Amino acid sequence: MTRMVMFSKMHGLGNDYVVIDESTQECIPEDKKSEFVREVCTRGFSVGADGVIFVQPAAGEGDIRFRIFNADGSEAEMCGNGIRCFSKFVYDNAIVRKGKLDVETLAGIKTVELEVGDDGSVVSSRVDMGTATFKTDQIPMDVGECEFIDRFLPVEGEDIKLTALSVGNPHAVIFVDDARSVDLERLGPAIENHPLFPERINVHFVEVVDPSEIIMVTWERGAGPTMACGTGATASVIAGVKLEKLDDSVLVHLPGGELKIDVYQEGTELGAYMEGDAVLVFDGILIRDP
Known part of the structure; x- marks a missing residue:
């Protein structure tokens, strides 16, 4: 039996992603995620993208959880363009309707402030990327x-x-x-x-x-x-x-x-x-x- 996976194709300055909502149920099994990402990101043979973003329920103190996989199937800690796409997706699809999101990432909680346009959708966002380390x-x-x-x-x-x-x-x-x-x-x-x-x-x-x-x-x-x-x-x-x-x-x-x-x-x-x-x-x- 075939399965249908709903997705959105989004980009931040041309850095493009497939975004999948797993906030209420898992769409891609954990042990299949890397394989799935490699397949779906292959340009010319599938959707094509720089990576895949999964929207998941918060595991701790955040509002929602952000996971991002590179096109080669490896999971990344964070992505600036990706988290802006993620935040727009979460707000526009009423997964979390807040003007300021606390997003759980592998790099810690990132706070995203959203600017909403007259049509009720997010037009831009400002992300507190946290502090850097040179160590x-x-x-x-x-x-x-x-x-x-x-x-x-x-x-x-x-x-x-x-x-x-x-x-x-x-x-x-x-x-x-x-x-x-x-x-x-x-x-x-x-x-x-x-x-x-x-x-x-x-x-x-x-x-x-x-x-x-x-x-x-x-x-x-x-x-x-x-x-x-x-x-x-x-x-x-x-x-x-x-x-x-x-x-x-x-x-x-x-x-x-x-x-x-x-x-x-x-x-x-x-x-x-x-x-x-x-x-x-x-x-x-x-x-x-x-």
């Missing part, structure tokens, strides 16, 4: 140093100066003169899979236009080149503030559009708010064998 054991990164900030890493026969940090998931930020001329297909996977990153890493090449504006291109862990990366934009701006290259309010230009990142200080740590939109592309039904 190598928390990224994680297998080096003796406590932090890896503006340091050289040997990659493909050359030394790449990068800053490693985590904003709930791991990021390598490389400041360059021209982000669009970077050989992303060569350097992206080489850094993502570098042996010093045991859980792999997201890779971002950042061009500083001025202290309040950057251009960024991304090689995303488990997905490859993507149109945008919200956690990556957050990490890149925080790294730029740490290195005194950027102001605390920055417009980030990505291939799929723009994000606004506002950095704040919490004790000795840097955190950030991320603001941007999310778009429903279409709703659909997947027909699957048991």
